[in-house]
Amino acid sequence: MQEYDAVILAGGVNSAELRKYAPYDSEALIVIGRYPMVYYVYRAVRASQRIRNIVIVGPKQSLQEIFKKENNLRFAEPGQDSIDSLANGIEVLEGSGITDRVLVLPTDIPFITAEAIDDFISRCEGEEADFFYSIVNREVNEKRFPGVKRTYVRLKEGVFTGGNLFVIKSDKIASCVALAKQFVARRKNPFQMARLLGLGLAWKYLTRRLTIPDAEARFYRVVGIRGRAVISPFAEVGVDVDKPSDLWLAERILGVG
Template identity: 60%
Template sequence: MQYDAVILAGGVNSSELKKIAPYDNEALIIIGKYPMIYYVYNALRQSSQVRNIVISGPTEALRNIFAREEKLFFVEGGKNAVESLACAVKLLREKGTTERLLVLPTDIPFITTTAIDDFANQCQNYEADFFYAITSREVNELKFPGVMRTYVKLKDGVFTGGNLFILRSEIIDQVLEKASQIVERRKNPLAIASLFGFGLMWRYLTRRLSIAAAEKRFFKVLGIKGKAIISPYAEVGVDVDKPSDLEIAQKYLLDLTL
């Protein structure tokens, strides 16, 4: 199966990160020899499962990074990740998009084609409207010792949210408002749990919440079937949004390009 992919590149560089990387947009931060978005695009382009790629963000600056690539399109991003995704979906619909979209942010320069393909292959084993990658703390800390992430303790283990998504394009209009609320609370597990009801939050607090129970509640609240995919690749669960992350990325990716 092939997917059209969307890179969400509209993120404004945070004040903390901007102190050591003076760029207005996260996608433009230089890591090693290339802008951060280049690593994400390069991993996608090498996947045989990816057809068109849309980059949603500051189009003028982003176009300057890439040569005239085939099947690469640009669209201005929105105020947040959800609006940026909606802009990309609109463009892809005009071009005749595939049924399912692969979505990822620009701040995951560690991502590899192997990790992307593994996620896509796992998704093909299930029937769902929305797939969301997660990685375990053990996997992340083994690959990137000392990396700081927000973890959730579940019955199934200790996990952090990944940065790969696959969804049916038709569900975008249905869940934009609720998705915006989730994005705003993505760094606060309790705030996210509260969106889905006290029962879910209580099970989370008492460490009795399972992945299956969360998926079931997700369907009841949003009306769409979600499926968490446990990725064995730490590159999926580690992003760059603070100075310590950037320092790790500079060292790790420079070593790879030498």
Template identity: 45%
Template sequence: MEVDAVILAGDKEGRALLPVGSRPMIAWVVEALLASGRIRRLVVAGPAELAPALPSDITLVPAGRTTVDSALNGAAALPASEWLLLVTADIPLLKPEAVRDFLDRCRERPADFYYPIVSRECNEASYPGVKRTYVRLRDGTFTGGNMVLIKTSALLTCARRGQELVRLRKSPLALSRLIGLKFIVKFLTHRLTIAEAEKHFSRLLGARGVGIISPYPEIGIDVDKESDLELARRVLGSGPKEPS
């Protein structure tokens, strides 16, 4: 399965250009995607300062005001795409085989969008002590990944509804009414299943979504705190150097 991809690199902190090993962080993500052999076209949505860190054949488009806007900007630069793989720029530990595995697993179930999740056991086995935000479900304890495979035709609908959820985050009462009390209670008591969460968020976003359990923890280890950056530099510090 070959898809077009958009790297979302518009965060205000400029994390995409943080040095990790011998190169900027985003360069590791680009390399993993291209080495997977599954990416047809690649676009980066981010500031102009990223250009020197990117291969010359990769299109750079401006980041939007929000992550959703950046995704839409990237999609606009990839006409006629049926599927888009949206990837954040802050997962330098990403491996080509993780990308291939995720896309292969997505083919096993029909849906409009797919989201990877990683079990706590998987994370701890590969990276003991790594700090992630976990959600305890009936099926196990999981953390989210940092990519989404989505049908281009579903992107706008999901974007609009997703922005509405974000807008309501400052109004707990309105948000709880939208999400539903039964869902919240099951979530808080750890009785919610992956299947129930899929069904609920599919309804909220207006498209069928599926959670994909990935055996590759690197797909969810984003660099959002100093300990994450230290981990990435420890793992990749001896990586290949850029050609002079």
């Protein structure tokens, strides 16, 4: 069974909107129930059957204090954005011989489970690609978390939200960085995302004829990188904490932990 290294991106600055209710400088340090948010993510990754080394990228001193009893855990300082932070985490992994594929995930997904992680990795292994991006059907999200607010995209296969699990081939990471910056900037705007890949794709999106293979094929033609969207059956992959309503949901579900 193939092993993966993992990078947890915990360098995000707490938004002004969230800070009103959770006065922490870093999202990763927001306490939900008994634990900082980053702990829930780390716990799920550590429990995965597929993960070897873990690097957490974020406020190093605070993270080392939180995880002082954990072994086989590395840390890296954050960069100016999530992509720079990923590069810092990869640099730490490369010092010990990085695995062929790397799992990447943010720190603001406290609902994530080892089962969801293992399922996503298994689905990625059935495909040949340079990177894999999780998506979750709206029905799955709303059944598990009724009323949760997410950005959705209507495709011919269904209505999806972007997930929070990624797998990247380690030898393609450098070539993905510049492109990833553009996608991160547009990820909340489906039409802008489609425009990045061409007006033809944008038109298909507007006329509700865009398919997942359409987007994947166009992506490869434009940038020369093979991307695959992986549909996860776990709503925990598609719900994060980036606004007060999300925080209240997390406190309601995890607050007794």
